[in-house]
Amino acid sequence: MLLGLALAPPLVQAWSLNIAAASRRVFLHVGNGTRDATNTTINRVEVTVPGAALASGAAQAMTTNSTQSTTLYGDGYTTCPTPASQILVGAAYRRSNGGDGPASATLTVTSPASLTNAAGDTLPFSQISWTVSAPGSSVPNVIAAGTFNGGTLTLATVPANTYIENCHTFSYANSVLPAAGTYNGRVTYTLSSP
Template identity: 45%
Template sequence: MDLRLSRLPGLPGIRIASRVLLLPVLATAGIGDACAYTITIGTGTKAAYLRVGDGSISGGNYNAGGTPAANTTVNLVSVAVPANVVGNTVDQAMTGTGRLTSDLDGFVFCSAGQVYISAFFRLPTTANQSATLRATSPTTLTSAGGDTIPISQISWTSSGIGDTGAQPIPAGTFTGGTQTLATLLRNTWNESCHTFRYGNDAIIAAGTYNARVTYTLATP
């Protein structure tokens, strides 16, 4: 996921571009209909799947035998900050783009402006193993002129339409370096919707600030 913040002279603004990262599923397994945020899936050939933002699936939804596939779409998360509130410490909500439906069953799981994230780690057995979802980010967003904004100014909340319990991929803040976002039990489909925000805690110099965050799903 690419992060880009822009502050224009005379009209301060913030813009965040999100690159979707998708790891292709190696095989498929059928499951029953469901639209909860954590669902048990059937055993099958060992495979790992991660979708952040947009994604592709062929042959129908996963619960109907579909196969997720790689997708190189770049999604955008952005916010325009009015000049009279720049640096006033009030969080600025960001609006994301991208598909809002789950590849599990086609359910519209996220609301407009959120970023959909889903993952699973499938095994041919029910061995007690888990995969680890991590995000790796630089410590700052940096402009061409060398000005910086701490990456910790970017945070997110986590939810899902129809959900009432804790999310499998919970709320957090980028810390710089590699951080663990979630531990996901084998043979479960996990999905959450992230709403990003900018902390707006300082008056920043005009310019475009960039950083890249890489999501990975590590398996035993």
């Protein structure tokens, strides 16, 4: 996902589905995607801060270019009803009943220390955070909300033969005064099971 330069009230809900045991496999979905094919789409999350609001400390809601509103696993339920302001994140870990791998997989997100503009100016990635939700779900949150830290954050542990997902809504803290420009940076979501 590419972030450019959230504050919705956090709803701590997610979807968690049991999936059939089978040969070992991980499945990760962030933003637009397809269920059973490799997808190289990189969705953008961005905000334009009005001049009068710069460095005011008033958090700025971010928008996305995602169009993915429905789950890619299971029944096609609308998990993210407003994809223009949400990114759908889903992860599945499958293994055989004989236990052909670890009992769980780990979902992480990694960010650089800073976003940069064309002039080389920087803006701390820690200015960007996210809340999580899955409207209508009664399942407790299984993918964490947080703030990028210029390193790797663990978002969830995915038990064997389970699929989890929720929506991430991003915001820019707007508590620093950056040099003028468009700042870019890329975060990487990873699902791994050694």
